[in-house]
Amino acid sequence: MSKEYPVKIHKKPKLQSSSLVLGWSEDMSNLGGKVTGYLNQKLKGQEFAEIEPDDFFSLGGVTIEDNLAQFPESKFYVCSERELVVFRSNSPGAEWYKFLNSILDVAEHHCQVKELYIIGAMVSFSAHTTPRELLAVVNSAEMKEVLSQYDLVRDMDYQTPPGERPTLNSFLLWIAKGRNIPGVSLWVPIPFYLAAMEDAQAQKKVLSFLNERLDLKIDFSDLDREIREQNEQLAQVRSRFPQIDDYINRLESNLMLSEEENGELIKNIEEFLRESD
Amino acid sequence: MGIRLYQEPHLENPILVAGWPGIGNIGIIAVDTLRGILGAEEFGEIEPWDFFYPKRILIRKGVLEYLEFPSSKFYFKRTGGKDIIFFVGEEQPTEGGRVYAEGKKAYQMANLVLDVAEKFKCRRIYTSGAAVALTHHTTKPRVWAVPNSESLIPEIRGYRNTVLMSDIEGRGRHGNITGLNGLLLGAAKKRGFEAICLMGEIPVYLQGLPLTYPKASKSVLEVLSHSLKIEVTLDKLDELDQKVERRIEEFYQQIPPEIRGQLDRLKHMTYDKPAGPGPITEEEKKRIMEDVERFFKKRGEGG
Numbered sequence: 001m002s003k004e005y006p007v008k009i010h011k012k013p014k015l016q017s018s019s020l021v022l023g024w025s026e027d028m029s030n031l032g033g034k035v036t037g038y039l040n041q042k043l044k045g046q047e048f049a050e051i052e053p054d055d056f057f058s059l060g061g062v063t064i065e066d067n068l069a070q071f072p073e074s075k076f077y078v079c080s081e082r083e084l085v086v087f088r089s090n091s092p093g094a095e096w097y098k099f100l101n102s103i104l105d106v107a108e109h110h111c112q113v114k115e116l117y118i119i120g121a122m123v124s125f126s127a128h129t130t131p132r133e134l135l136a137v138v139n140s141a142e143m144k145e146v147l148s149q150y151d152l153v154r155d156m157d158y159q160t161p162p163g164e165r166p167t168l169n170s171f172l173l174w175i176a177k178g179r180n181i182p183g184v185s186l187w188v189p190i191p192f193y194l195a196a197m198e199d200a201q202a203q204k205k206v207l208s209f210l211n212e213r214l215d216l217k218i219d220f221s222d223l224d225r226e227i228r229e230q231n232e233q234l235a236q237v238r239s240r241f242p243q244i245d246d247y248i249n250r251l252e253s254n255l256m257l258s259e260e261e262n263g264e265l266i267k268n269i270e271e272f273l274r275e276s277d
Numbered sequence: 278m279g280i281r282l283y284q285e286p287h288l289e290n291p292i293l294v295a296g297w298p299g300i301g302n303i304g305i306i307a308v309d310t311l312r313g314i315l316g317a318e319e320f321g322e323i324e325p326w327d328f329f330y331p332k333r334i335l336i337r338k339g340v341l342e343y344l345e346f347p348s349s350k351f352y353f354k355r356t357g358g359k360d361i362i363f364f365v366g367e368e369q370p371t372e373g374g375r376v377y378a379e380g381k382k383a384y385q386m387a388n389l390v391l392d393v394a395e396k397f398k399c400r401r402i403y404t405s406g407a408a409v410a411l412t413h414h415t416t417k418p419r420v421w422a423v424p425n426s427e428s429l430i431p432e433i434r435g436y437r438n439t440v441l442m443s444d445i446e447g448r449g450r451h452g453n454i455t456g457l458n459g460l461l462l463g464a465a466k467k468r469g470f471e472a473i474c475l476m477g478e479i480p481v482y483l484q485g486l487p488l489t490y491p492k493a494s495k496s497v498l499e500v501l502s503h504s505l506k507i508e509v510t511l512d513k514l515d516e517l518d519q520k521v522e523r524r525i526e527e528f529y530q531q532i533p534p535e536i537r538g539q540l541d542r543l544k545h546m547t548y549d550k551p552a553g554p555g556p557i558t559e560e561e562k563k564r565i566m567e568d569v570e571r572f573f574k575k576r577g578e579g580g
Contacts, residue, residue, distance in 0.1 A: 094372060097326040139341045158336040166334040166344060174331070174344040185341075 006052040007102050013048050013078040013111055015085070019214055020113045022087045022103070024168070025073070028121035029190045029199045035119050035206050036077075036088040042218050045077030045086050049106055056092035056099045074099075076106055082216050085111045091168055100172045104179055115143075116176050116183030117213075118169045119206055121199075124189030127251035128234055132205040135187040137170070139177035143184055150209060152186075191251075192262065193269040200226040230273075237272045244268050280389055282321035286353050288360040292401040292505065293394045295364040297457050301490030303477040304405035304458065305365065306514075307497040312363040314509050317352035323389050325349060328370040328382055349386070351393055356507060362397060364390050369457050383457055387464040394470060401471050403504075405497050406458040408442070408476035409484045411565065413543035414525050418478035418493040420500045421445065423454060425466040429473060436500050442476075475500055482540060482569050486528065491518040536568045 021039060023032025039045060051074035053059065062069040074089035085107060092099040107113035124130075136152040138144045144154060160166055169185045176183040186209070188202040204223050211218045238245040247257055247265045257265065296308025325346035333345040347368035354361045370382040394402055408421040420439045424430060433441055454462065458474050465472035477493025495514045502509050529537065543565065 096330055137336050137339055137341055141340060144340055154339040156336055156339050158334070160333040166331045170334045170341065170344065171331055173341050174334075177341065 006055055007049060007106055008052060009049045009110060011048045013085070014080065015078065015083055015111050017114050018083040018085050018111050019115045019117060020085045020087060020107045020111065021117045021119065021210060022172070023119040024091045025088060026090060027119070028123070028195050029197065029202060031121040031188060031190070031199070031202055031206070032119045033088060034198060034203050036086050038203065038207060038223070039079065039084070039086050039210070040077050043079035043082055043084060043216065045079045047075050048078050049076040049110065050074055051089070051099065051102050055095050057090065058093055078111070082214065084214060084216070085113060096168065096171060097175070100175050103172070104176060104181060108179070108181070113181065116181050117210060118172055118183065118185045120167060120169045120185060120187045121190050121202060122187050123192050123195055125192055125251070125256065126189065127248050128191045128194060128201070129252060132188055132201050134205050134209055135189070137173065137185045137187070139173045139183045143182040147184060150213060152209070193266045196270060197273050200230050233273060233276050234269070237269060241268060279324055280321060280393060281324055284320050286320055288353060288355065288362070288397050289358050291353070291360040291362050291397050291399050292403065293362045293364060293390070293399045294403045294405070294501070295390060295461060296405050297366040297369050299456060299458070300407035300409065300484050301479045301488065301493060303407040303479060303490055303493045303497060306489060306491055306494035307405050307477070307501065308363060309365055310494065310511070310514055311498055311501065311509065312352050312365060315354045315356070315361070317354035317361065317363050319350055319352050321351040321393065323349040323386065328386055329368055359505065361505065362393065362399060364393070366457070383460050384464065387457060387461045390461060391464055391468055391470065395468070399470065401473070402461065402465050403501060404458040404461050404472065404474045405501070406454065406456070406474065406476045407479050407490070407493065409481050410478040411543055412478050412480050413540065414480050414483060414522070414529070415544060418496045420496050421476040421478065423462065423474045425462050425472045429471060433473065436503065438496060439500050480543065481566065483525065488521055488524060489517070491521055532572060536572050539565045539568050
């Protein structure tokens with residue numbers, strides 16, 4: 001590994017042929033953070049390396065969330081029994097190419113990673129009662145073929161619209177392609193009114209795919225309970241607020257809401273779910 | 278991080294002309310227009326990934342086909358004894374959310390451009406950008422020039438419609454050039470190249486608008502082509518200018534009449550011969566600036 005990559009290896013993992021699952025902590029609906037956290041919890045992930053933050057994050061102070069000082073973290077975990085490496089990080093604000101190559105350096109040179117799975121979320125204007133989909137963008141035709149037996153939307157066409165930029169996930173997928181590491185960027189559309197909340201259904205969608213693909217043998221009963229609870233909470237909002245029920249009914253009928261109605265729906269759902277927690 | 282040359286053309290006494298986006302895109306339009314008119318041929322680029330975040334992605338049937346970065350390209354044109362290398366950068370490398378190039382990355386890029394200049398034994402470097410000035414959009418923009426060597430001053434004083442930045446009244450022989458234009462000028466001085474930055478004037482009230490200002494690009498190109506002793510017709514810039522001028526007029530009519538009245542006085546800002554009701558005093562200049570700032574602040578707040 002090149003010395004210029006600021007990676008600290010605490011303990012070298014013993015892996016023969018592993019897969020890397022990567023998620024960003026402050027992703028939409030905290031999907032990347034939740035999925036990687038769940039994998040670490042269920043598969044007893046052990047931290048073994050980290051990327052030093054100074055080149056990649058603005059370190060002018062700390063942010064405070066839920067009364068706690070936060071600091072950027074970019075950590076690698078190993079789940080040895082399943083030949084799995086998990087990387088969870090805040091998304092860097094500078095030197096992206098160097099940061100993403102640092103991840104793949106650790107993956108290739110210390111973990112013998114053969115496949116890359118990147119987790120991402122996108123906004124959907126569907127209701128939460130619509131089953132979650134999992135969209136896949138791959139970096140090689142071979143990877144597309146390998147994934148053909150799974151329940152994925154695999155034929156997406158997309159071009160960056162004017163005024164927007166590609167995601168960090170796409171940037172990483174492209175770098176992995178250049179390094180001949182087969183990879184897939186996974187995207188779950190999340191109902192817009194849950195984008196700032198957690199979406200257990202979306203987490204389960206990604207985790208179920210990873211479970212099947214990587215043979216992780218995870219029992220999802222706790223996550224199923226979370227999904228049931230969230231669905232019950234959302235049903236309560238609908239029964240207590242007829243206007244909210246009407247908005248969600250319209251979304252279920254594939255009708256668009258006005259900007260004002262979208263805002264009202266988001267506000268009410270977020271307030272209710274926060275009060276319920 | 279480096280330079281990729283697709284070919285190494287043999288060039289005689291070349292000069293290098295560099296342009297990047299900036300206020301009104303004055304510099305890049307001037308440089309890219311000249312490059313287009315002369316039909317210069319692309320021969321290399323600065324590899325982008327260490328400098329820029331990607332700008333576009335194409336996914337076809339679920340497969341990532343390509344990721345496109347802002348380009349930083351070199352072109353050459355043989356003109357018979359005074360060949361030209363063009364460097365056209367689609368973006369300036371920025372750090373920490375700044376608008377214009379600053380810091381280590383920008384300095385690295387400036388030096389990569391100079392590496393190419395050195396390789397081809399360029400005798401001079403021109404950069405180009407914008408000079409925010411108390412002028413009116415209906416008047417012909419001047420060109421502010423800044424050399425990096427004393428020996429260039431007499432030559433610049435001979436350019437038409439050009440003023441040395443340090444000679445401009447009220448600037449106390451000082452000034453600064455932000456972004457890569459300034460940085461390249463300084464880095465060139467450090468490495469022993471002579472260099473001149475040519476900046477076309479843009480009215481102070483247009484600097485924050487998402488508009489190009491081809492009128493100033495034309496002024497820069499007139500000076501540049503004179504300096505390079507090449508003849509070019511600038512009809513395309515005139516066409517572009519007419520289109521932009523209409524949009525500027527629409528904007529101008531939205532400015533409250535009392536401020537517009539002050540701005541109208543800028544039409545009489547002349548440097549050679551006072552015209553109309555007479556030159557603007559320093560106090561009036563100050564008042565105009567305050568009015569303009571107040572208007573844009575109010576506009577930015579949605580007022």
